[in-house]
Each structure stands twice: as structure tokens, then as C-alpha cells.
Amino acid sequence: MPTRIQKEAKKENILLNMGPSHPAMHGTIRVMLELDGEKIVNSEVEVGYLHRGFEKICENRTYFNLLPYTDRLNYVSPLINNLAYVMTVEKMLGLNVPERAQYIRVIMNELSRISDHLTCIAAMAMECGAFTVFLYKIKAREFIWDVIEETTGARMTTSYIRIGGVKADLHPDYENSLKKAINETRKVLKDVDGLLSKNKIFLNRTRDIAVLTPEEAISYGWTGPCLRSTGAYYDVRKAHPYLVYDLLHFEIPLGERGDNFDRYYVRMKEMEQSLRIIEQAMEKMPKSKRPSSLMADGMEPAKAIKLSRKKRVEEKIRLSPNLRGSEKEVYQDILTDDKRYIIPPKEDLYTSIEGIINHFKFFMKGHGIRPPKGEVYFSVEGGNGELGFYIVSDGTDKPYRLHLRGPCFHIVSAMEKLIKGRYVADIIPTFGSFNMIGGELDR
Amino acid sequence: MAMEKKKILEELKRKFPQEIKETSTLFRDETLVIDGDSILEIVTFLKNEPYEYTMLLDLTCVDYKGQEPRFEMVYHLFSLSRNHRLRIKTRLSEKELSIDSLTSLWNNANWLEREVFDMFGIHFKGHPDLKRIFMYDGFEGYPLRKDYPLRKRQPIIPLRK
Numbered sequence: 001m002p003t004r005i006q007k008e009a010k011k012e013n014i015l016l017n018m019g020p021s022h023p024a025m026h027g028t029i030r031v032m033l034e035l036d037g038e039k040i041v042n043s044e045v046e047v048g049y050l051h052r053g054f055e056k057i058c059e060n061r062t063y064f065n066l067l068p069y070t071d072r073l074n075y076v077s078p079l080i081n082n083l084a085y086v087m088t089v090e091k092m093l094g095l096n097v098p099e100r101a102q103y104i105r106v107i108m109n110e111l112s113r114i115s116d117h118l119t120c121i122a123a124m125a126m127e128c129g130a131f132t133v134f135l136y137k138i139k140a141r142e143f144i145w146d147v148i149e150e151t152t153g154a155r156m157t158t159s160y161i162r163i164g165g166v167k168a169d170l171h172p173d174y175e176n177s178l179k180k181a182i183n184e185t186r187k188v189l190k191d192v193d194g195l196l197s198k199n200k201i202f203l204n205r206t207r208d209i210a211v212l213t214p215e216e217a218i219s220y221g222w223t224g225p226c227l228r229s230t231g232a233y234y235d236v237r238k239a240h241p242y243l244v245y246d247l248l249h250f251e252i253p254l255g256e257r258g259d260n261f262d263r264y265y266v267r268m269k270e271m272e273q274s275l276r277i278i279e280q281a282m283e284k285m286p287k288s289k290r291p292s293s294l295m296a297d298g299m300e301p302a303k304a305i306k307l308s309r310k311k312r313v314e315e316k317i318r319l320s321p322n323l324r325g326s327e328k329e330v331y332q333d334i335l336t337d338d339k340r341y342i343i344p345p346k347e348d349l350y351t352s353i354e355g356i357i358n359h360f361k362f363f364m365k366g367h368g369i370r371p372p373k374g375e376v377y378f379s380v381e382g383g384n385g386e387l388g389f390y391i392v393s394d395g396t397d398k399p400y401r402l403h404l405r406g407p408c409f410h411i412v413s414a415m416e417k418l419i420k421g422r423y424v425a426d427i428i429p430t431f432g433s434f435n436m437i438g439g440e441l442d443r
Numbered sequence: 444m445a446m447e448k449k450k451i452l453e454e455l456k457r458k459f460p461q462e463i464k465e466t467s468t469l470f471r472d473e474t475l476v477i478d479g480d481s482i483l484e485i486v487t488f489l490k491n492e493p494y495e496y497t498m499l500l501d502l503t504c505v506d507y508k509g510q511e512p513r514f515e516m517v518y519h520l521f522s523l524s525r526n527h528r529l530r531i532k533t534r535l536s537e538k539e540l541s542i543d544s545l546t547s548l549w550n551n552a553n554w555l556e557r558e559v560f561d562m563f564g565i566h567f568k569g570h571p572d573l574k575r576i577f578m579y580d581g582f583e584g585y586p587l588r589k590d591y592p593l594r595k596r597q598p599i600i601p602l603r604k
Contacts, residue, residue: 047577048575048576051577051578053586055587056587056591060593091470091471092470216550218497218498219497219549219550219551220549220550221498221499221549221550221551221555232523234523374469374470375472375474376470376472377501377519377530379500388500390501392505401506403501403503403517405500405501405519409554409558410554413551413553413554414550417550442577443577
């Protein structure tokens with residue numbers, strides 16, 4: 001079937017395909033161009049190459065089981081996706097999360113935001129030929145992912161933020177690695193600012209290219225750094241404060257012209273604010289009640305299980321190192337006290353009937369987390385903008401309908417307008433400045 | 444703040460007594476349930492002053508199989524000046540699966556409506572280029588409908604035996 005552009009194109013113009021697999025298109029998206037020489041007369045964007053039926057899968061998984069799927073939406077900042085989903089369910093359940101867990105969430109959230117922005121600018125700069133910037137940024141991202149990896153055990157597919165809190169407490173040594181990551185990122189930001197912000201080549205390719213006015217941006221449903229680059233003030237963290245964002249001091253950087261350069265610059269400034277937030281959160285975070293002893297201490301699990309048949313085990317049990325940070329003692333810091341919505345600590349599960357019942361009730365089909373009937377919408381500020389979930393619950397353990405409001409989708413829908421009348425070479429920085437993530441766009 | 448928000452629902456109910464069937468607040472989300480034919484009229488009113496719901500945050504559909512009317516369109520509007528979200532819901536019967544398109548009001552409605560058309564098969568009256576967005580041409584059925592099987596495969600290239 002001929003596409004719209006094939007029908008509309010003038011005979012004397014050239015039709016050119018860009019993508020879906022193109023070296024400068026980091027993500028599978030197809031742009032069909034109608035060219036007059038090098039000028040883009042018209043274009044059509046085709047998405048859907050990475051469609052995995054996220055919403056359909058989620059409707060067939062329980063509320064707990066579908067969490068790993070959310071990692072794969074915006075795979076550069078999986079923790080924010082976790083958070084958006086988890087907080088939507090928490091809104092339905094009316095759960096209160098311990099203060100320490102909220103601060104941990106804020107730190108993880110902001111680290112993810114930085115890694116998201118770093119990746120965006122890295123790719124954008126690389127496609128404009130600034131390979132040094134790419135390497136610098138990816139270096140900084142490595143330090144950030146080290147912090148994430150230390151605590152969550154994974155670099156990308158974290159599934160760390162859980163309904164009711166977080167999976168595990170922060171790594172005992174997190175402060176050092178976090179401070180190191182902050183320092184390294186600051187250095188990189190300074191370097192990149194020096195390399196790009198006044199760079200003639202970069203400015204020529206980004207200044208006053210693909211300009212969108214705030215009114216148009218709002219009409220396209222833009223949110224996040226892309227909307228703020230046009231000068232419109234909207235940030236979910238300020239507009240509808242969640243977690244402890246209302247207790248932290250940070251600014252929302254705004255752009256002036258809404259061009260490619262502003263989208264780059266707003267992201268740069270936002271990273272600085274995120275670092276500020278992380279530093280404040282580190283300071284304000286309540287201390288953990290975590291025992292100082294190492295995991296290796298304590299009774300062998302097999303021995304404890306044997307003993308539990310005779311009497312209640314009071315001693316400490318040695319857990320697998322995989323469970324580091326989620327010992328029974330730290331549960332009160334990181335998870336809600338409502339036992340219906342959390343996995344019981346392994347110490348209880350091994351040795352007490354209540355623990356086994358709790359575990360059973362959590363995992364068995366038809367039991368588990370069952371929010372009350374109704375619909376809910378909740379959103380957080382993701383790396384690209386407002387990341388919202390709309391969940392319809394019918395009272396069972398699976399969502400009746402789950403819809404994701406992906407910020408990318410709205411941003412990429414404006415691409416046809418932005419590149420119209422520009423040159424082929426302008427597509428690259430424009431596309432780079434969106435930070436299009438296929439997983440989130442195509443779902 | 445909460446007072447003011449409640450006022451919006453009441454004001455709207457007074458303004459459109461026929462079209463608005465129901466107002467509700469669940470989990471702190473304000474919702475209007477309206478008559479499908481009046482969608483364009485109501486959102487045009489909401490988009491302009493004094494309410495200024497200038498952003499179409501989201502547009503989606505829910506399939507309530509077995510109920511009549513079966514489909515429910517869900518719109519989320521956001522007012523930057525009032526810092527307020529509003530949800531608008533309307534039901535569509537399976538016999539007449541069409542509703543007015545909002546493309547004349549919001550640019551992002553174009554893709555959002557294409558997505559709903561792709562996934563649920565709802566027709567939008569006045570949409571400039573209504574076609575599938577995620578699935579390919581020639582795909583049969585509407586994947587997010589409840590009667591579409593989870594594991595059904597429709598590959599473009601035949602599967603290897």
C-alpha cells in the first residue's frame with residue numbers, strides 16, 4: 001500500500017528512506033523524505049519497529065510480575081520507569097513508604113535522569129562528529145552505573161524499586177562511589193560545556209534549527225526538557241510533587257528559543273540540578289538501622305530450618321549474598337509495614353509459619369497484590385518528560401488495562417513539522433536532541 | 444486547593460447538564476463521564492479560557508468486553524495555568540465505533556488516535572490520515588481488544604517449520 005508521502009510527493013522530487021536501520025538513527029525509526037535537492041519538502045515518520053505489545057503483556061501478568069517489563073521501556077533510565085509504575089500502584093493501594101526508601105528512590109531517580117541526559121547528549125554530539133564528547137559522557141555514565149549496579153545488582157534491567165519501597169538498602173559503601181560519580185560527572189559536564197557550548201561547528205548545526213514555540217510544543221504534548229527548552233515552565237516534580245521533592249531545593253532550567261541547542265543546553269543544566277538534588281538527598285536521608293556485621297555471620301540456613309521445627313529461631317541467619325541489603329533488620333527502613341504488599345523477609349520465610357503464609361499469599365495466583373476497583377493515572381518526571389501510567393483495576397491480581405504515556409511518543413510526533421523545510425543534515429542533530437528511545441516510543 | 448478543584452467539576456456539570464452524565468473523584472483523580480457526541484464541544488470549551496486545559500496529556504481506550512457499551516475512550520487533559528489534570532471518559536458502543544477526532548485541537552491527537560485505531564479499531568471522524576501506527580498494513584484484528592489472544596502470531600514472513 002502506498003504511504004501518504006508516496007501519494008502526495010511531486011514527480012520531480014526524490015523520495016528517500018532514512019532508517020529504520022541507519023547508522024545515525026540510534027533506534028529503529030523510519031523517516032521517509034521527499035527531497036528537492038537537499039531540502040526536505042515533506043516527510044513521514046514511521047514508528048513501531050520495536051513494538052513488543054508491552055500493554056498486552058502487562059494485562060496478562062500480575063502486578064508484581066510485570067515490574068521487569070517496565071525496565072525495558074526507557075532502557076537508559078529503567079529506575080524511573082520502575083518508579084512511575086510502582087507509584088501508580090501505590091496510589092491505588094494508598095501505601096506509605098518509609099522515609100529512607102523515599103530518599104533512596106530520589107537518589108536513584110536522579111542518577112537515572114543524569115544517565116539519560118548523558119546518553120542523549122553523547123549520541124547527539126557523536127552524530128555531529130564530536131566523538132570526544134561521546135567518550136567523555138559515556139565515561140561519566142559508567143561511574144553512575146557503577147553506583148546503580150552496586151546497590152541494585154544490575155546496570156540496566158534493575159527492577160529495583162518495588163511496590164511498597166525498594167528491593168534492598170543502599171550498598172554499605174555507596175557514599176564513596178556516589179561521591180566519586182558526582183565528582184566525575186561534574187568534571188565531564190564542565191569539559192563538555194567547554195567543548196560544545198561555544199563550539200562554532202556544533203552551534204551551526206544546532207542554533208535556530210528545528211524551532212518550536214511553547215504553544216506548539218504544548219499542542220504536541222511535549223513535556224520534560226524538550227518542552228522546557230521552549231520556555232514553557234512545567235516539571236512534574238514541581239507541579240505535582242511526589243516522594244520528597246518538595247523538601248529539596250532545585251531549579252528548573254528553561255530555554256529561550258526552543259531549538260536544538262536549547263534542548264541540549266537545558267539537559268546540561270538539568271544534570272547539574274540533579275547532582276544538587278542527589279547531594280541534598282544524601283545529607284537529609286535518615287540513617288539506616290542496618291546491622292554493622294557482615295552477611296557471612298549467622299546461622300546456616302539449613303540449621304535454622306531444622307531448628308525452626310522445634311522452636312522459634314531468634315538468632316541471625318546467614319543469607320545468600322544475593323540478598324544483601326534486604327535483611328530482616330532493614331525491612332523497616334526500605335519497605336512499607338503492610339504485609340499484604342511485600343515479600344516477607346527470607347529469615348521469616350525459612351523459619352516461621354507466618355512467613356510461609358505471607359509468602360504464599362503474595363505469590364499464589366489469584367492472591368498477591370489486588371488493588372481496589374477503579375482507574376488511576378499517575379506520572380513522574382522521566383528523562384524525556386512526563387512518564388505516566390494509566391491503570392484500570394478490576395479488583396483481581398492483574399491489571400485490567402495498563403496504558404503508558406510515553407513522553408517520546410509525543411515528542412517524535414512533532415518531528416515531521418520540525419524538519420520540514422530544513423536540510424537532510426539537520427535531521428541528525430534534531431533527532432539526537434529528542435532522545436528518542438525505541439522501547440518507550442513503540443512499547 | 445481541594446475546594447477549588449471540586450468547584451471545577453461542579454461548574455462544568457452546571458454548564459453542561461445534558462452532556463455530562465457523571466462526575467467523580469477516585470484516588471484523587473477528577474473524572475467527567477460525558478456523552479460521546481459532545482466530546483468536541485466540551486473539550487473545545489475546556490481548552491479555552493477560563494479553564495485553559497491546553498495540553499492533551501493522554502488519550503487511550505479500554506475494552507470492557509461483555510459490557511454494553513463496550514469501549515471506553517479516556518482523555519487526560521492538563522491545564523498548565525491551573526496546574527490541574529482532568530480525565531474525561533466516554534463510552535462507545537460496538538455497533539457504532541466512531542468518535543470525533545481531536546486533531547483540530549491538538550497536534551499530538553494525530554498519533555494518539557492512530558494508536559487507538561491500531562489497537563482497538565475505533566474510527567475517528569475527521570482524522571486526516573487514520574492508519575495503523577505500531578502494527579503493519581495487513582495486520583488482522585486489533586491486538587489490545589480482550590478477545591485478541593495473547594500468543595497469536597501474524598508474521599509478515601512465514602515462520603520456519
